Structures are given as C-alpha cells and as structure tokens.
Amino acid sequence: MLVIDQLSVSYGAIKAVREVSLRVEKGEIVALLGPNGAGKTSLISAIIGLVPASGGRVVLDGVDITRRRTEDIVRLGATVTPEGRHIFADLSVGQNLRLGAATRRDRDGIAADTERMLAMFPILRERFASRAQTLSGGEQQQLAIARSMMSRPKLLMLDEPSLGLAPKLVEQIFGLITELRTQGLTLLVVEQNAYDALAMADRAYIMNSGRLQFSGRSEELLASDDLMELYLGTGTGVHAGAAS
Amino acid sequence: MDYVIQQVLNAASIGGEYALLALGLAIVFSVMGLVNFAHGELITISGFTMYAIFIFAAPTSAWGLLPVGIIAAIAAAVVFERVAFRPVRNAPATTGLLTAFGLSIVVKNFFVSVVGATRPRAVPTPDWLSSHIEIGAVHIQTLQLLEAAVTAVALMALLALLRGTNIGLAMRAAAKDFNTVRLMGIRANQVVLAAFVISGLLAGLAAVFIMARRGAVDPFMGFTPVLKAFVAAVLGGFGSLGGAVVGGLALGAAEVLFQIILPESIAGYRDAFVFLFVGGVLILRPQGLFGRKHQFGDKEG
Numbered sequence: 001m002l003v004i005d006q007l008s009v010s011y012g013a014i015k016a017v018r019e020v021s022l023r024v025e026k027g028e029i030v031a032l033l034g035p036n037g038a039g040k041t042s043l044i045s046a047i048i049g050l051v052p053a054s055g056g057r058v059v060l061d062g063v064d065i066t067r068r069r070t071e072d073i074v075r076l077g078a079t080v081t082p083e084g085r086h087i088f089a090d091l092s093v094g095q096n097l098r099l100g101a102a103t104r105r106d107r108d109g110i111a112a113d114t115e116r117m118l119a120m121f122p123i124l125r126e127r128f129a130s131r132a133q134t135l136s137g138g139e140q141q142q143l144a145i146a147r148s149m150m151s152r153p154k155l156l157m158l159d160e161p162s163l164g165l166a167p168k169l170v171e172q173i174f175g176l177i178t179e180l181r182t183q184g185l186t187l188l189v190v191e192q193n194a195y196d197a198l199a200m201a202d203r204a205y206i207m208n209s210g211r212l213q214f215s216g217r218s219e220e221l222l223a224s225d226d227l228m229e230l231y232l233g234t235g236t237g238v239h240a241g242a243a244s
Numbered sequence: 245m246d247y248v249i250q251q252v253l254n255a256a257s258i259g260g261e262y263a264l265l266a267l268g269l270a271i272v273f274s275v276m277g278l279v280n281f282a283h284g285e286l287i288t289i290s291g292f293t294m295y296a297i298f299i300f301a302a303p304t305s306a307w308g309l310l311p312v313g314i315i316a317a318i319a320a321a322v323v324f325e326r327v328a329f330r331p332v333r334n335a336p337a338t339t340g341l342l343t344a345f346g347l348s349i350v351v352k353n354f355f356v357s358v359v360g361a362t363r364p365r366a367v368p369t370p371d372w373l374s375s376h377i378e379i380g381a382v383h384i385q386t387l388q389l390l391e392a393a394v395t396a397v398a399l400m401a402l403l404a405l406l407r408g409t410n411i412g413l414a415m416r417a418a419a420k421d422f423n424t425v426r427l428m429g430i431r432a433n434q435v436v437l438a439a440f441v442i443s444g445l446l447a448g449l450a451a452v453f454i455m456a457r458r459g460a461v462d463p464f465m466g467f468t469p470v471l472k473a474f475v476a477a478v479l480g481g482f483g484s485l486g487g488a489v490v491g492g493l494a495l496g497a498a499e500v501l502f503q504i505i506l507p508e509s510i511a512g513y514r515d516a517f518v519f520l521f522v523g524g525v526l527i528l529r530p531q532g533l534f535g536r537k538h539q540f541g542d543k544e545g
Contacts, residue, residue, distance in 0.1 A: 069426075069432075070423070071432065074426070075429050082424055082427065088413075090419075091413060091416060091417060098410065099425070099428050102410045102414065103429035147428075151428065151429055
C-alpha cells in the first residue's frame with residue numbers, strides 16, 4: 001500500500017527526517033512512535049506532500065507520489081487526520097464533514113457516509129449545526145477523524161489522535177481505529193502514547209532524532225521491557241503506574 | 245424628510261462602492277494573506293477596456309460597455325494572480341506586498357506611456373444611469389439607487405456562496421488553515437482563483453459605477469477609491485468580510501455626514517475629518533470594528 005524509501009526532510013540546515021524507509025501493507029495498523037521532535041509529523045507531512053522531501057521516494061499503490069501536490073495525493077486515496085485542533089473552527093460540524101467529501105460527486109454516497117459517521121460518533125449528530133469551535137477536545141478529535149473518513153481514503157494517517165485526550169477517550173478513539181481497519185482501511189498512526197498504540201497496532205516503527213531506530217511487531221516490543229525502556233523510555237513499572 | 249432620504253441614499257451608494265472594493269481586498273487577504281495594493285488597477289483596466297471598446301467597436305448604445313467593464317476586471321484579477329502572485333504565493337508576506345506595489349506601478353505606467361493616456365479620456369455611459377426618478381416627493385438619482393441595490397444583491401450572493409457551497413466553505417476554512425483544506429483534496433489553486441475572481445467581480449461592479457459617475461478614464465483613477473477601501477477595510481477589521489462591508493458603509497456615512505455638518509469654510513477638509521474619525525475608532529478598537537485580536541507570531545490566530 002505505502003512504501004517509503006530513504007526519505008529525508010530538511011528545514012534549511014536542520015534535518016528533521018534522515019533516510020527513513022518503511023512500508024505499510026494493505027489492511028495493517030502500523031504505529032509510528034517516538035518522542036516529541038523525533039520527526040514523526042515531518043515524515044507524515046512529507047508523505048502527504050505538505051512539506052517537500054529533500055531525498056528519497058514515496059510510493060502509494062505503485063504510484064510514485066514523492067513530488068505530487070497534497071490535493072492530488074488525497075485524490076489518490078491517502079489522507080492525514082491532523083491533530084484535533086485543525087478542524088475548521090468557524091464552520092459547523094456538518095460543514096466540516098461536507099468539506100471532507102469535497103472531492104466526491106456522488107450525493108447519495110455522501111449522504112450515506114455522513115449518516116454512517118453520525119452513527120459512529122453520536123456526539124457529532126447532537127452538535128451537527130454547532131460551530132466546531134465549541135466542541136471539546138475529544139469531540140474535535142472525533143470530528144477530525146470523521147471528516148477524514150468522508151473522502152473514503154484507502155490509507156489514513158493519524159497524527160497524534162490521543163493528544164490531549166482523557167484516558168477514557170483515548171481508549172474510545174483507539175477502539176474506533178481498530179474498527180476502521182475491519183472496514184478495510186489501512187492505518188498509519190503517529191503516537192507518543194506508546195502502550196495504547198502498540199496494543200492496537202500490528203507493527204511499529206520507532207523514530208528518534210529523525211532516524212528510524214527500530215521496526216518490528218508490536219508484541220515483540222510489548223514483551224520486552226528492555227526494548228521499551230531503550231527506545232521509548234517507558235518500562236512496565238511506569239506503565240502500571242500510569243494506567244492505575 | 246426628502247432631504248434625509250436623499251442623504252441616506254447618498255451614503256449608501258458611496259459606502260456601497262467602498263464596501264465592494266474593501267470586500268475584494270478582504271477576501272484575497274483572508275485566503276492568502278496578501279494585501280493587494282494593485283486592486284485599484286482592476287478599476288483602471290476595467291475603465292480603459294470600456295474606453296477601448298467605445299473607440300474601436302463604436303457601439304450604438306453604451307449599454308454593452310457595462311458587462312465589458314465587469315468582465316475586464318475579473319479577467320485582470322485572474323491574470324494578476326496567475327502571472328504575478330502565484331509565483332510568490334509561498335514567499336513571506338512582504339514579498340507579496342512588494343509584488344503588488346510593482347504590479348500597480350507597471351499597470352499605471354503601461355497606460356501612461358504605452359497607451360499614452362496622460363489626459364482623462366471621456367467614456368459614455370447609458371443616459372438612464374444619470375437620470376432621476378421621482379418616488380412621491382423624493383427625487384432620486386438612478387445611479388445611486390442602482391448602486392445601493394447592486395451592492396446589496398452582490399453581498400447577499402456572496403453570503404450564499406460562503407455559506408452554501410463547497411468552494412465558499414473552503415475559502416472560509418482556508419483563511420485559517422490552508423493546509424488542512426488541501427488535506428480535503430481541495431485544490432489550493434482553485435480556492436485562490438475563486439478569491440481573485442470574486443475580488444475582480446466586485447471591483448468590476450465598483451468600476452462601472454465609478455465610470456458612470458466620472459464619465460472619463462485616466463491611469464490613476466483607481467488610486468483614490470482603493471485608498472478609501474483600504475481605510476474601510478482597516479476600520480472594519482482587516483481580513484474580516486463582515487468588517488469590510490460595515491467599514492465601507494460606515495466610511496460612506498461618515499463622508500456624507502461631514503459633508504453636511506462642516507461649515508462651508510472648512511468643507512474642503514472633509515477627508516481630514518473623516519480620517520480623524522477613523523483614527524478615533526481605531527484608538528478605541530485597534531483591531532477594527534470586527535477584527536479579532538491577533539498576537540504577533542500566532543498563525544493559528
């Protein structure tokens with residue numbers, strides 16, 4: 001589905017991403033983990049074309065999208081759900097969903113998908129006519145995901161879906177991501193919240209200082225306190241403390 | 245009563261013209277952060293196109309010149325975007341500003357040196373525009389009535405576009421967060437193009453009214469109206485669409501009001517008093533009537 005080969009991103013003299021290679025297969029949930037400033041968001045932004053790659057290649061379903069425009073990549077079936085604060089604050093919930101489907105012309109399909117999203121996120125039905133600005137952080141995150149789904153992506157990349165959310169909401173959002181996969185979606189999830197992300201993901205990549213440090217199956221990481229401690233700085237003890 | 249109605253209409257027509265122009269500036273600014281100092285040149289180009297058609301095509305009626313003026317302004321706005329502003333779209337804001345200044349100078353001097361229009365040239369407009377109609381005891385100039393009405397219709401159409409169409413919603417969303425609009429698969433070029441087409445259309449409408457009022461073209465005719473439109477936009481809160489409309493109408497009202505209340509001996513200083521009034525408002529509300537408070541460096545604002 002997605003193949004990234006030796007991708008680099010530079011901002012002037014600063015190298016945010018250094019020759020990262022990774023792949024995401026169809027139907028997988030892949031977690032991209034690492035501390036703040038590791039280059040995760042830069043990598044996602046380069047994949048979707050919001051920042052130019054300074055080297056390497058991005059291939060989506062066999063199509064080289066490295067130098068494509070963001071809007072063209074989205075039309076090819078990949079999209080990014082940015083952090084929840086990137087909802088359209090001045091527009092209503094309904095208008096946000098409508099813009100999510102802006103590339104589509106099938107009115108009936110759009111109406112059906114809107115209904116599906118409102119069934120999945122009941123709070124959005126309640127707040128359908130409200131300005132998105134008035135939603136809580138968790139509600140905004142749900143809106144951001146629902147809005148992305150309206151374009152019927154094949155590959156959805158989520159940037160920090162748990163950011164700023166209460167643990168209960170994190171659980172709900174991650175449950176939802178798992179459900180999206182059962183509907184045939186492929187997901188790449190950028191997270192700082194390593195444990196919850198690993199519990200849901202099939203595989204994980206860990207980035208630090210712009211480089212890929214580890215790649216492997218989620219169980220492998222979860223089973224090894226050494227690996228968790230080494231790459232994510234979170235041994236079991238920390239987790240137990242945080243979860244209780 | 246008769247006098248009051250006439251003055252209100254006077255204020256509405258002048259204010260409407262400022263509102264049309266200020267709105268064009270505000271739309272382009274809100275979507276792409278560009279302060280378009282070449283906006284006045286759209287009026288000039290519109291006027292000279294009407295003049296050229298009048299000279300070369302010699303139409304039997306001046307009617308046909310009106311749509312020509314509007315289409316010319318839209319086309320010029322599109323060309324400005326494609327040729328001048330698109331290459332610097334992602335450059336710092338000052339680059340866009342200087343590009344607009346440069347464009348303005350180039351267009352003015354094209355008309356001065358290439359067209360050789362150093363003196364104003366007369367352009368006819370339909371007679372009925374300058375005629376009067378009687379409603380009861382009130383004597384109304386058709387042009388003013390039309391100007392107020394067209395402004396109102398244009399504003400309502402724009403409101404419908406911004407509320408009820410994908411491109412309108414995308415323009416509003418892009419004002420805050422252009423990248424996320426692109427994540428919806430909406431083409432950035434289309435959103436920017438829409439902003440310029442609308443600003444060109446509004447400038448074209450204003451240009452037709454300006455032509456009807458002054459009956460002549462010259463290379464600098466766009467300067468004063470757009471200067472006033474800038475003042476109106478700042479008064480309303482730069483970048484706010486509602487603010488541009490209210491600012492335009494308020495400026496028109498202030499001009500008419502000072503025209504009435506100032507004694508004859510200092511009537512020539514009308515604009516000074518108007519700007520004093522605007523300055524006073526901005527001391528009380530530095531962000532303008534409808535502007536939001538911005539912190540410098542905060543792009544999410």
